[in-house]
Amino acid sequence: MHTLVLYGCAVAVVVPGSRLVIDQLGDQQVGPGRLLAALWRRPVPRAAAVLVGVMTAMAVVQTVVPGVMPHLERAPHGPWWRVVTALLVQTSGWGQLAFNLAALAVVAPVAERRLGAVWMPVVFLLSGVAAHVVSTVGWSVHGGGDSVGICGLVGALATSYALRGRQRQLRLLSVLVPAAGVVLCLMENNHGIGVMTGVVLGAAFALVAEGSRERAVAV
DSSP: OHHHHHHHHHHHHHHHHHHHHHHHTTSOOOOHHHHHHHHTOSSOOHHHHHHHHHHHHHHHHHHHOGGGHHHHSBOTTSOTTHHHHGGGOOTTOHHHHHHHHHHHHHHHHHHHHHHOTTHHHHHHHHHHHHHHHHIIIIIOOSBOOSHHHHHHHHHHHHHHHHHHOSOHHHHHHHTHHHHHHHHHHHTTOHHHHHHHHHHHHHHHHHHHHHHHHHHHHHO
16 A cells, blocks of 8 residues: 555656646657757756756766765765765666656756746755755665655646646646645655655745736836
8 A cells, every 4th residue: 555655646746747847848749859859948958957967977976986875875873964965876776866867857957947047956955955854864864866856846846837827727737746745745755855845945936936027017
């Protein structure tokens, strides 16, 4: 049952996330290669490019020098900065490494185009750090990975779209993401912390953007 609930939560995050990606492309149905080309079209989202570049470089580092991972992953009695560096290493093997890089290459440019070059990395960092802090306190004291930051980006995208999106059906579908985040938190899965941190930041972004739009109209 535990595994089924986890898979259900994954579906509740991935399906709306995929629809948000397609919406960013104007509802175009394209293959994987053309999808990446469309997401990384000009003007290239530079913050996303830097983030993907850093994570790709770290993937090479941990592959060539696997001994670096124990020095960067989260640890209960390690220095505080490990909750940050834990985002840089994927400690669960090649599957995690490949999936997270692919997910980041898709989600990061979409998040930057919707949230902006400042909000996107802030959401990624704060969501990831919050998840690793909670894990270090007791949920899962050892490990690392940036999927929690990616979940934060999906949470922020879903919430900002639910509040300000143009398609009613997709706005309703986006509500599944915070619902999955709550369930994951109840299961003490750190991806739930990532999602919910992103949800809060996405709501803040939507409110700030709405306030800026109203001031611009008033002027």
